Amino acid sequence: MSEYLDLLIVGNDFALDASRQPVPVEDRACIAQDIAHMIRETGLLVTLVAERNRLKQRDCIQQLELLVEDDVRLVPGTARITQLEPGQYLVTAKTIKFGDIEVTL
Template sequence: MASDAHIDLLVEDYGLVIDAGQQPVLTRHRHSIGQDIKHAVLEAGLARALLGERSPTLRADVRTQIRILVEQDRRIVPGTAEVREEATDRYLLTATTYDYGHLEVTL
């Protein structure tokens, strides 16, 4: 059941988003979970490893590491995380949340 338990400050371009009243903007639900996951992947250094790796075999290994990291999040349905290369410098991470359904995050 969805609740307001998944609320976070909105972060874009490595900084807080501020509204016209100079207050931080909040993000909720699926977007909050996606933001948490993206930050976990970045903090683990896996996005940099993925983008910097030339070997297709080693890139596949990093994608597996990302899926494992994502599926450790208790809000994600195990076995649903996928990482797909959209361009040489952009990957799409998809997963299913228990409360909010399908989730997409660009790495």
């Protein structure tokens, strides 16, 4: 039995299986999806991508890391956000019960 359960969202819409039923996500994938949505809802990601000043970018990343750290399902101090390429970021963290998660934004 899963501890966390949600519906998979892809491209701002529910993902459907072959019989047109919503696809569920559980535990680690559910936590990762929640974190991605939380980051998008803050609006800080748009600010981060638009910012050219390195110090202000770092400040924005730090704010996002602190917001991710607020999730009680994560091990404190494990959230990291790194830039993969301009406009693309990788969020990594360790969950208390389900291991490591990675989210690309």
